[in-house]
Amino acid sequence: MAAITLDNLGKVYAQGSRAVGDVNLDIADGEFIVLVGPSGCGKSTLLRMIAGLESITDGQVRIGGRVVNDVEPADRDIAMVFQNYALYPHMSVRQNLAYGLKNRRTPRAEIDRRVAEAAEILQIGPFLDRKPRALSGGQRQRVAMGRAIVREPAAFLFDEPLSNLDAKLRGTMRLEIKALQTRLGTTSVYVTHDQLEAMTLADRLVVLNGGRVEQIGTPLDVYRRPASTFVAGFIGSPAMNLVPAAALPFADAPAGAVVGIRPEDLRLDARGPVAMTLRAVEELGATRLVHGHTGGQPITAVLPVDAPLGDRLQLAVAEGAVHLFDATSGKRIN
Amino acid sequence: MIENRPVLTLLAHLVLILGVAIVAMPLWVAFVASTHTATDFMSGRVPMWPGPHFVENYAHMFGQGVSTSGTPPIGPMMLNSLIMALAIALGKIAISITSAFAIVYFRFPFRRLAFWAIFVTLMLPVEVRIVPTFKVVADLGMLNSYAGLSIPLIASATATFLFRQVFLTIPDELTEAARIDGAGPLRFFRDILLPLSRTNMAALFVILFIYGWNQYLWPLLITTDPKYYTIVAGIKRMADAVDGLPQWHLVMATAVLAMLPPVLVVVGMQRLFVKGLVETEK
Numbered sequence: 306m307a308a309i310t311l312d313n314l315g316k317v318y319a320q321g322s323r324a325v326g327d328v329n330l331d332i333a334d335g336e337f338i339v340l341v342g343p344s345g346c347g348k349s350t351l352l353r354m355i356a357g358l359e360s361i362t363d364g365q366v367r368i369g370g371r372v373v374n375d376v377e378p379a380d381r382d383i384a385m386v387f388q389n390y391a392l393y394p395h396m397s398v399r400q401n402l403a404y405g406l407k408n409r410r411t412p413r414a415e416i417d418r419r420v421a422e423a424a425e426i427l428q429i430g431p432f433l434d435r436k437p438r439a440l441s442g443g444q445r446q447r448v449a450m451g452r453a454i455v456r457e458p459a460a461f462l463f464d465e466p467l468s469n470l471d472a473k474l475r476g477t478m479r480l481e482i483k484a485l486q487t488r489l490g491t492t493s494v495y496v497t498h499d500q501l502e503a504m505t506l507a508d509r510l511v512v513l514n515g516g517r518v519e520q521i522g523t524p525l526d527v528y529r530r531p532a533s534t535f536v537a538g539f540i541g542s543p544a545m546n547l548v549p550a551a552a553l554p555f556a557d558a559p560a561g562a563v564v565g566i567r568p569e570d571l572r573l574d575a576r577g578p579v580a581m582t583l584r585a586v587e588e589l590g591a592t593r594l595v596h597g598h599t600g601g602q603p604i605t606a607v608l609p610v611d612a613p614l615g616d617r618l619q620l621a622v623a624e625g626a627v628h629l630f631d632a633t634s635g636k637r638i639n
Numbered sequence: 640m641i642e643n644r645p646v647l648t649l650l651a652h653l654v655l656i657l658g659v660a661i662v663a664m665p666l667w668v669a670f671v672a673s674t675h676t677a678t679d680f681m682s683g684r685v686p687m688w689p690g691p692h693f694v695e696n697y698a699h700m701f702g703q704g705v706s707t708s709g710t711p712p713i714g715p716m717m718l719n720s721l722i723m724a725l726a727i728a729l730g731k732i733a734i735s736i737t738s739a740f741a742i743v744y745f746r747f748p749f750r751r752l753a754f755w756a757i758f759v760t761l762m763l764p765v766e767v768r769i770v771p772t773f774k775v776v777a778d779l780g781m782l783n784s785y786a787g788l789s790i791p792l793i794a795s796a797t798a799t800f801l802f803r804q805v806f807l808t809i810p811d812e813l814t815e816a817a818r819i820d821g822a823g824p825l826r827f828f829r830d831i832l833l834p835l836s837r838t839n840m841a842a843l844f845v846i847l848f849i850y851g852w853n854q855y856l857w858p859l860l861i862t863t864d865p866k867y868y869t870i871v872a873g874i875k876r877m878a879d880a881v882d883g884l885p886q887w888h889l890v891m892a893t894a895v896l897a898m899l900p901p902v903l904v905v906v907g908m909q910r911l912f913v914k915g916l917v918e919t920e921k
């Protein structure tokens with residue numbers, strides 16, 4: 306267990322394209338950090354730089370106070386869970402779990418103890434003598450996590466571990482990962498493009514865009530006060546409405562600003578300031594998504610299922626729910 | 640597609656049977672010839688059914704060989720062929736899997752050059768380079784030795800490429816997982832790559848064993864001591880009887896025996912062989 310520090314971390318590929326730039330992050334011991342962003346934002350590269358699978362061209366990575374820029378992945382005291390599980394197909398589950406320990410010359414009895422313990426935690430005991438190909442996706446994912454647990458490393462690195470699972474299983478596994486991490490208290494860095502996973506798992510979120518950090522904060526902070534239009538549009542589902550100030554004249558915004566309002570902060574109100582022309586309705590069961598236009602701009606609201614709908618709706622905005630952003634830089638201004 | 644047209648089925652079977660007959664006929668004639676006496680076969684009417692001299696002819700080949708053409712009994716020749724074929728097959732697999740490992744997993748200066756150099760050797764089969772190779776082997780004093788029989792045939796571009804393709808199908812994540820698990824290059828090679836290429840090695844072994852067993856020109860050139868005659872080259876020497884007629888019944892008996900080991904290898908390793916050629920999932 307250890308803290309991880311990223312110091313002005315950057316990566317430029319040999320042909321000159323920049324993948325990651327100026328990342329500064331202090332990860333506390335035992336903290337669960339989620340790196341989130343759209344594909345190509347550099348989040349996986351960043352994780353692989355911490356793991357040592359990708360070379361570092363600028364800055365430093367420190368794990369437990371030790372600079373590890375030039376340390377082999379095996380000697381960084383980290384364990385990684387891969388998207389495609391990366392289990393050794395010719396080894397049984399038991400051998401898969403034990404392989405890393407065997408290479409480190411851990412005594413036989415100690416290996417057996419840790420494997421049994423991990424199997425117990427992850428409930429994969431009955432499969433220990435099977436080959437990975439005889440397991441389902443969820444079971445394989447458990448084995449991949451088991452391989453990380455038995456190492457008892459300073460940090461877990463997760464590279465989109467749930468993206469190959471179906472939606473239902475993803476939900477359960479998400480809970481299990483969270484419970485596991487809380488129980489073991491191991492520092493974790495988790496990469497995902499799924500904002501729901503990011504919100505539910507993270508102690509702190511790191512939102513990345515184009516290789517740079519857009520915002521770092523707890524999930525609620527990021528949700529309540531997104532630092533830029535990018536974060537505002539990325540975190541939260543359905544995405545925040547981002548409309549030029551001219552289309553929402555009531556919002557008391559400086560000219561040229563962008564106004565952001567979360568769909569769930571809109572409600573029906575005959576005297577409300579937002580006039581919406583209805584275009585489409587999506588039923589979600591508990592609520593419904595109402596899509597339309599205001600002042601020529603698309604806008605979405607989350608409304609209760611019993612709300613009366615017509616071609617034109619008047620909507621009010623919840624108190625303090627207006628976010629203002631600079632139109633050119635995209636940065637938050639209120 | 641499920642169809643039931645008896646005429647088509649019949650036609651298909653006829654074509655297949657014809658094909659089998661064309662392939663099997665010479666083998667049958669060879670076997671029949673090996674069970675007659677020399678004169679039966681030379682009488683002008685080639686017998687089509689096995690004769691009564693099976694035991695006698697084969698016993699003769701195992702016991703004394705054809706002394707007139709200077710070939711030893713068949714046993715030692717088979718053993719020589721086996722040693723040569725095994726050395727070539729195993730040597731080729733060992734050399735090519737390690738060179739493929741180097742080409743795929745290591746970045747070193749002149750890697751592309753090495754790659755193309757291996758590629759170019761595809762264009763230089765034994766027959767093309769036989770004179771210089773003979774010179775080299777002779778100068779190294781390897782004439783009439785097992786080393787001389789096998790080493791010049793061991794380098795193999797084809798096998799290197801096959802293993803390269805196999806390695807390229809192994810996902811990068813697996814390599815990275817092994818790196819994080821603390822497996823250095825050699826351990827990775829031994830614990831991950833070798834087991835994963837097991838079926839490919841088996842498939843290659845079958846092909847290369849037959850290639851080695853069937854070597855004809857090279858053993859003929861470099862062996863003058865009957866102690867190192869291989870069976871395929873031995874057949875040629877038997878058929879070249881200088882004074883007197885070739886003992887065709889004995890030549891055929893030898894040919895039939897020479898066919899057996901490759902057949903056994905193919906039959907015995909068929910399952911692995913097919914798996915190695917078609918299996919893609921890693």
